[in-house]
Amino acid sequence: MRLSFVFAVLAAVLLGACSTGTKVGGPGSAAQVVDGAVLPAPTLADTHNTRAYRVGPLDTLSVRVYDMPELSIDRVQVAADGRLTYPLVGSVDVSGLTPTEIEDSLRSRLKAAYIRDPQVKVNLLETITQVVTVDGQVMQPGSYPVVTDMTLVKTIAAARGLKEFAKPGSIVVVRTVEGRKMAALYNLNAIRRGVYEDPPIYANDLVFVDENVAARYFGQAASLFSTLTYPLVTILQ
Numbered sequence: 001m002r003l004s005f006v007f008a009v010l011a012a013v014l015l016g017a018c019s020t021g022t023k024v025g026g027p028g029s030a031a032q033v034v035d036g037a038v039l040p041a042p043t044l045a046d047t048h049n050t051r052a053y054r055v056g057p058l059d060t061l062s063v064r065v066y067d068m069p070e071l072s073i074d075r076v077q078v079a080a081d082g083r084l085t086y087p088l089v090g091s092v093d094v095s096g097l098t099p100t101e102i103e104d105s106l107r108s109r110l111k112a113a114y115i116r117d118p119q120v121k122v123n124l125l126e127t128i129t130q131v132v133t134v135d136g137q138v139m140q141p142g143s144y145p146v147v148t149d150m151t152l153v154k155t156i157a158a159a160r161g162l163k164e165f166a167k168p169g170s171i172v173v174v175r176t177v178e179g180r181k182m183a184a185l186y187n188l189n190a191i192r193r194g195v196y197e198d199p200p201i202y203a204n205d206l207v208f209v210d211e212n213v214a215a216r217y218f219g220q221a222a223s224l225f226s227t228l229t230y231p232l233v234t235i236l237q
Contacts, residue, residue, distance in 0.1 A: 009081040039175060039184035039233045042202050046176045053124060054096050057082045060126040061099070061108065066119040071110070075125060076219040099124055132201050134159040136209035137166030150199040152186060155207055162188075162209060170214040173199070174236075181236040183217045195229050 055061070059078045063086065065071040068234040071087055078084050082095025084102070089109045094102050099122040131143040132155055139160035147154075152171065162168060168188035175182050184199070191198050201207070208214075218232060 038172060039182060039199060039231070040177045042175055042177050042204070044202065046178065053127075054098055055094050055102065055124065056127070056129055058128050059094060059124060061102070061124045064121045064123075065110070066121070068115075068118065071115075071118075086217055088115070093154070130203035132203065132205045132207060134207045134209070136207075136211035136213065137163040138209050139163060146201065146203045152200045152201055152207070153188070153191060153198045155201045156188065156209070167210040170210050172208040172213045172217060173201070174208070175202065176204065183234050183236055185214055185218050185232040187231070190229070196231065199231070 001150070055078060057078055061076055061078065061084070063071075063073045063076060073086075076084065076086075077096065078094055082093055083091045084094045085091050086106060089106060091101075092105060094105070097105070102122045103120045106122070107118050107120045109119070126145050126147045128145050130146045132146055132150065133143045134155060135141045138156065141159065144158040144186065152173065156171075169178050169190075170219065171186040171188050173184045173186065175184075186199065187195075190196060217234060217236070
């Protein structure tokens with residue numbers, strides 16, 4: 001039997017699985033292909049954000065005072081001791097406060113500095129408590145802060161890129177969505193070529209590069225993935 005024929009049959013089986021929700025993968029993987037081939041975003045409960053976020057040391061904020069650009073700061077990092085240095089106000093302890101509470105604190109202090117009715121808005125830009133873990137064939141495996149508009153390509157870049165023998169066509173993202181573990185198989189080269197969009201990455205995601213993770217979750221499907229024009233998404237049982 002010709003090898004091309006075998007691959008054609010496997011491709012047909014894989015495509016059928018994607019449209020019907022059939023389970024695929026190696027023995028014991030029990031991975032079910034999700035219709036639509038899109039890894040859903042996690043809920044607030046999945047990312048442990050059911051309570052208001054409280055700022056911690058080394059978090060990065062933006063502070064805007066409406067109609068007063070001289071008091072607005074695009075990016076300012078909270079010091080290791082949890083204090084924020086701000087014009088006219090000086091050093092303010094913000095550790096453990098919500099962004100809204102920081103707004104109230106800065107507003108009252110600016111009023112004390114004779115600023116009439118300051119309208120203050122504080123946004124969280126980056127946090128070291130909301131991280132994505134990157135493992136496998138990257139230059140610097142580890143946990144990295146989830147920044148604004150984090151994507152898979154940006155995540156790999158944060159880990160200083162792929163190692164020499166990494167497989168860019170075998171990138172697995174594992175995520176908890178509504179309490180269920182899900183995994184998606186991505187082709188980094190296809191994303192860079194614009195074949196499909198660079199997927200967003202969220203807090204608590206796990207990103208694996210090669211390391212046979214794809215084979216474990218997706219079995220024979222992983223070997224055919226380079227020929228597909230969309231990611232594979234599974235529910236892990």
